Amino acid sequence: MSTLSPAGLDIAALYQRHRLHLVRLATLLVDDQAAAEDVVHDAFLSLQRHAGRLRDPEAAIGYLRTSVVNGSRSALRRRQTARRHLLHVREQWAQPADQTVLLAAEQVAVLDALRQLPRRQREVLTLRYWSELSEAEIAAALGISHGSVKGYASRGMSTLEQLLGASR
Amino acid sequence: MNSPTEALLRTALHARAELVTEASLSVRTAAPALRPPWRSGWFAALAAAVLVAAVLGATLIGITRLNGHPSAPPVLGTATSASPTSPTPRSSTAPATTSAQPSTTTAAPAPPSGRPVPGTHLINLTLTDPVRGQLVAAYVAALHYSPAWITGTKPGSVYYAYDTRTYAYLAWAGFIRSPTAPPQVGLGMQDGGYRTAFRQLPGRTWQEFNMCDNPDFNAFVGARYGHC
Numbered sequence: 170m171s172t173l174s175p176a177g178l179d180i181a182a183l184y185q186r187h188r189l190h191l192v193r194l195a196t197l198l199v200d201d202q203a204a205a206e207d208v209v210h211d212a213f214l215s216l217q218r219h220a221g222r223l224r225d226p227e228a229a230i231g232y233l234r235t236s237v238v239n240g241s242r243s244a245l246r247r248r249q250t251a252r253r254h255l256l257h258v259r260e261q262w263a264q265p266a267d268q269t270v271l272l273a274a275e276q277v278a279v280l281d282a283l284r285q286l287p288r289r290q291r292e293v294l295t296l297r298y299w300s301e302l303s304e305a306e307i308a309a310a311l312g313i314s315h316g317s318v319k320g321y322a323s324r325g326m327s328t329l330e331q332l333l334g335a336s337r
Numbered sequence: 338m339n340s341p342t343e344a345l346l347r348t349a350l351h352a353r354a355e356l357v358t359e360a361s362l363s364v365r366t367a368a369p370a371l372r373p374p375w376r377s378g379w380f381a382a383l384a385a386a387v388l389v390a391a392v393l394g395a396t397l398i399g400i401t402r403l404n405g406h407p408s409a410p411p412v413l414g415t416a417t418s419a420s421p422t423s424p425t426p427r428s429s430t431a432p433a434t435t436s437a438q439p440s441t442t443t444a445a446p447a448p449p450s451g452r453p454v455p456g457t458h459l460i461n462l463t464l465t466d467p468v469r470g471q472l473v474a475a476y477v478a479a480l481h482y483s484p485a486w487i488t489g490t491k492p493g494s495v496y497y498a499y500d501t502r503t504y505a506y507l508a509w510a511g512f513i514r515s516p517t518a519p520p521q522v523g524l525g526m527q528d529g530g531y532r533t534a535f536r537q538l539p540g541r542t543w544q545e546f547n548m549c550d551n552p553d554f555n556a557f558v559g560a561r562y563g564h565c
Contacts, residue, residue, distance in 0.1 A: 188362070189359055189362065197350060246529055272352050299350035312526070313481070
């Protein structure tokens with residue numbers, strides 16, 4: 170079935186090519202694969218709705234990346250709201266039981282430290298060191314300036330080093 | 338040149354990401370597709386409303402004609418002309434409620450006057466215009482924005498307190514962008530990006546901080562900060 174949008178975007182092809190990568194990005198941001206998959210699905214739905222407004226089809230992946238980052242923030246906020254209002258919270262977003270076995274101890278420590286960073290620092294470091302985006306691409310994805318990206322990355326790394334130093 | 342921490346972070350992120358495999362994804366093999374408008378709920382509701390209105394209109398016209406006088410009282414139930422209700426004023430009280438705070442960057446350890454927040458080490462303070470200005474300046478500086486892009490704080494969004502344990506002033510504020518700000522600023526302020534937590538340690542300027550580091554303050558703002 171063809172899923173060409175009015176702007177000429179082949180959304181099915183984009184989905185096949187980028188879904189896994191985007192789910193991985195969202196998983197690193199929300200730490201829960203099921204929520205990450207929903208975030209990515211919502212991002213593609215949003216792309217479907219707004220594809221007509223994209224002036225450049227090449228911008229679709231940037232649009233998706235921004236949607237995933239914003240969707241991940243919303244998912245974290247919803248999770249916090251649920252925790253606040255529910256008497257008993259079933260932690261559906263708990264880490265897989267085998268995660269600590271599959272990751273080295275120092276990797277678990279780094280990921281734990283990363284979770285303690287302020288949201289923007291965490292997003293910048295994830296986009297930089299996992300998505301391997303340039304500062305310009307990170308700035309575009311997060312809607313902040315190049316200077317801010319540098320600042321968040323520098324402060325994030327510095328805090329990360331402190332946290333890891335303290336835990337050693 | 339990558340530092341050891343950078344290398345470790347990169348390795349850890351890749352290792353964690355690779356735990357998500359194609360096989361582990363839910364079975365969604367196709368891109369999501371939008372329903373055509375005639376299959377969506379709102380379209381059906383709109384069509385039903387138009388149909389009902391048409392039937393009612395036709396009935397009323399028919400009855401009026403049967404009565405032979407265009408101004409004859411309608412036979413069907415008339416719409417009551419309910420008196421307009423005055424809108425209930427919405428409270429726009431800011432969470433901060435009490436007294437003022439020194440506007441200099443050299444915060445004295447002596448606690449400012451204010452209302453203690455029960456069960457915490459916090460004192461609830463009133464936001465003053467100088468402090469509001471400092472928060473806006475801190476937000477602008479943190480994001481490397483032009484000062485003209487942010488017009489102020491969002492009414493009712495600022496929480497402001499003093500922590501007697503750490504001698505730090507704490508604030509959580511939402512900001513408003515100027516209509517002339519570039520679209521990039523709007524993008525950055527989406528999904529909670531317009532709100533930021535700040536801390537001012539004695540003798541320091543306001544700096545962004547992770548509110549999860551201060552559970553008292555996180556509770557004070559209703560734990561709206563997010564994932565802690």
